[in-house]
Amino acid sequence: MLEIRFHGRGGQGAVVASELLAQAVFFDGKVAQSFPFFGVERRGAPVTAFTRIDDHPIELRSFIEHPDVVVVLDPGLLRDTPVTGGLKPGGLLLVNSPQAPGAFSLPQGGTLATVDATRIAVGRKVGTATMPVVNTAMLGALARVTGAFTEASLERAIVAFVPSHPEENRAAARDGAESVRMEPVAPSSRPSPPSEEAAPLPFPEGPVASLPSNILHTSSWRTLRPVIDRDRCTRCNFCWEFCPDDAFDFDAEGFPVVKLLYCKGCGICATECPPDAIQMVTEA
Amino acid sequence: MAKLTIPREELMYSGHAACPGCGPALAMRFLLKGLGPRTVVSVPASCWSVIATPYPTTALGVGMLDNAIEATGASISGLRAAADALGLEDLNVVGFAGDGGTADIGLQSLSGMLERRTDALYVMYDNEAYMNTGVQRSSATPQGAWTTTTPVAGEARGKLEPKKDIMAIVLAHHPVYAATLNPSFPEDFVRKVERARGMRGPRFFHVYAACPPGWRYDSDQTIELGKLATYTGIFPLYEVENGQLRITRRMGQLKPVEDYLAAQGRFRHFSPEEVRQVKEQAEARWADLLAREKATSTPAPVREVPPAGAPAPRPSATT
Numbered sequence: 346m347l348e349i350r351f352h353g354r355g356g357q358g359a360v361v362a363s364e365l366l367a368q369a370v371f372f373d374g375k376v377a378q379s380f381p382f383f384g385v386e387r388r389g390a391p392v393t394a395f396t397r398i399d400d401h402p403i404e405l406r407s408f409i410e411h412p413d414v415v416v417v418l419d420p421g422l423l424r425d426t427p428v429t430g431g432l433k434p435g436g437l438l439l440v441n442s443p444q445a446p447g448a449f450s451l452p453q454g455g456t457l458a459t460v461d462a463t464r465i466a467v468g469r470k471v472g473t474a475t476m477p478v479v480n481t482a483m484l485g486a487l488a489r490v491t492g493a494f495t496e497a498s499l500e501r502a503i504v505a506f507v508p509s510h511p512e513e514n515r516a517a518a519r520d521g522a523e524s525v526r527m528e529p530v531a532p533s534s535r536p537s538p539p540s541e542e543a544a545p546l547p548f549p550e551g552p553v554a555s556l557p558s559n560i561l562h563t564s565s566w567r568t569l570r571p572v573i574d575r576d577r578c579t580r581c582n583f584c585w586e587f588c589p590d591d592a593f594d595f596d597a598e599g600f601p602v603v604k605l606l607y608c609k610g611c612g613i614c615a616t617e618c619p620p621d622a623i624q625m626v627t628e629a
Numbered sequence: 630m631a632k633l634t635i636p637r638e639e640l641m642y643s644g645h646a647a648c649p650g651c652g653p654a655l656a657m658r659f660l661l662k663g664l665g666p667r668t669v670v671s672v673p674a675s676c677w678s679v680i681a682t683p684y685p686t687t688a689l690g691v692g693m694l695d696n697a698i699e700a701t702g703a704s705i706s707g708l709r710a711a712a713d714a715l716g717l718e719d720l721n722v723v724g725f726a727g728d729g730g731t732a733d734i735g736l737q738s739l740s741g742m743l744e745r746r747t748d749a750l751y752v753m754y755d756n757e758a759y760m761n762t763g764v765q766r767s768s769a770t771p772q773g774a775w776t777t778t779t780p781v782a783g784e785a786r787g788k789l790e791p792k793k794d795i796m797a798i799v800l801a802h803h804p805v806y807a808a809t810l811n812p813s814f815p816e817d818f819v820r821k822v823e824r825a826r827g828m829r830g831p832r833f834f835h836v837y838a839a840c841p842p843g844w845r846y847d848s849d850q851t852i853e854l855g856k857l858a859t860y861t862g863i864f865p866l867y868e869v870e871n872g873q874l875r876i877t878r879r880m881g882q883l884k885p886v887e888d889y890l891a892a893q894g895r896f897r898h899f900s901p902e903e904v905r906q907v908k909e910q911a912e913a914r915w916a917d918l919l920a921r922e923k924a925t926s927t928p929a930p931v932r933e934v935p936p937a938g939a940p941a942p943r944p945s946a947t948t
């Protein structure tokens with residue numbers, strides 16, 4: 346059995362990717378299972394989805410804690426989501442990135458692969474320029490590097506089940522397969538950090554949720570961050586007033602300061618700032 | 630830091646689970662600024678029941694009851710009775726429900742609460758569809774709008790029916806206070822909340838609540854879109870106190886509705902004819918409000934607060 350875990354953001358198509366993959370596997374005459382992790386399904390929020398592939402009916406019904414393959418649709422997630430948590434030694438990490446596989450690390454050893462799915466999706470006009478839908482390009486790359494399902498079945502699944510622009514998506518899948526790069530990596534001699542799993546939250550007793558939500562950080566939702574130019578700022582407070590995430594403080598001189606642990610990068614503050622003192626810049 | 634025009638205190642915490650640029654999140658933030666900490670909020674199944682509650686946390690710095698989608702009105706009647714029994718007379722009892730949970734599924738419960746004259750504030754935050762479950766039409770969805778259940782393809786032109794007029798339904802129950810609010814106008818928003826807070830009896834807010842993914846626009850435009858909604862006459866701002874209507878944002882000339890419609894993917898298929906209909910409806914709505922304001926503005930005795938030490942006014946002999 347091959348177990349695959351997808352990491353993306355709401356709106357990028359991670360859940361659809363896991364379903365299309367399952368459909369392609371069925372066309373190959375094998376058995377598949379796919380399901381999302383029902384977390385916060387909000388645009389920009391981290392999303393996880395799973396697919397299992399086998400020759401026999403699959404009876405396991407749990408989440409995939411120890412995948413053979415991890416697919417990352419948004420490299421920004423590598424910043425603060427433990428995407429490779431539980432990845433088996435010798436497993437495969439496939440990342441949407443313009444960089445070569447060597448730019449990433451895999452301490453437990455295995456295979457690193459990269460494909461510039463964003464560029465492919467923009468080029469094939471899949472999704473919009475600000476929100477390209479990268480899932481089909483990623484699946485093309487996944488078919489090529491794993492050989493776990495055929496590219497012909499993937500294209501058939503795309504044509505049958507992708508409601509808008511199936512031909513463009515099919516071309517994106519083909520581009521993904523053609524341009525994916527991979528590199529084996531030996532296990533690192535350095536001991537890997539003890540655990541990549543986040544510490545569990547201290548659960549209160551009883552059914553009452555009593556901890557403030559600001560112990561949770563929403564910075565990983567963000568692809569753009571606001572940067573304030575203090576020379577232009579007139580300290581009018583409009584940015585503070587209109588932020589839906591209460592992500593502003595004021596410094597001793599009364600200038601606004603963004604609380605980056607919470608900012609989701611909506612861009613409202615930049616749009617509402619009268620002297621245009623706020624720029625939204627891409628997160629590195 | 631310049632002087633703040635709305636209270637600094639935050640009773641809605643960061644870390645909540647609303648989408649980037651969420652209008653309903655701003656609505657809650659401003660509502661709680663106006664109400665203060667002596668407040669309990671009943672929230673039914675809706676975007677906000679998810680936004681507030683990544684267990685074991687809560688995004689609200691006040692008490693919250695998570696209730697069933699049809700039960701907001703009933704739940705605040707119960708909360709009021711309990712608060713009174715405990716002698717908590719200063720507690721603000723508030724229902725905070727979406728348009729689906731109010732204008733569709735919770736309508737009888739809202740009507741019951743208004744008819745019982747429950748001393749509570751009911752807030753409908755209107756993002757004009759079932760957004761939490763993925764953009765299905767509600768009775769508050771505007772005519773012609775795209776949703777996943779009112780598609781736009783071939784002959785299909787979005788939602789067929791006009792938006793339900795929830796304010797008319799509520800006003801037919803003669804609440805002590807009802808108002809329309811829009812987070813793009815924070816000072817007007819908070820002033821109405823503070824006004825309602827000081828009253829006793831059933832009160833109702835219809836809150837404009839823009840939704841970037843559901844209405845298909847970029848998340849940085851939430852405030853601009855809200856301003857256009859009011860300036861075009863699509864969502865005028867007014868309040869009705871004891872039957873007397875007062876417009877709180879006056880426009881000499883309405884802005885073109887095209888500006889509002891073109892900014893959202895859900896209206897982008899509109900033909901010039903469909904745009905003209907929206908324009909006519911906005912003009913008619915505005916004219917009707919002006920007429921009602923005029924018609925209800927006359928007698929209403931001025932109720933000045935007597936200066937300290939002055940004798941309390943006597944009830945007039947004729948009533």
Ligand code: SF4
Nearest residue numbers: 588608609611612614
């Ligand atoms: S980008 Fe949005 S969430 Fe971030 S600080 Fe500005 S208004 Fe707040």
Ligand code: SF4
Nearest residue numbers: 578579581582584618
């Ligand atoms: S809105 Fe702009 S000018 Fe006003 S306080 Fe914020 S950064 Fe400064």
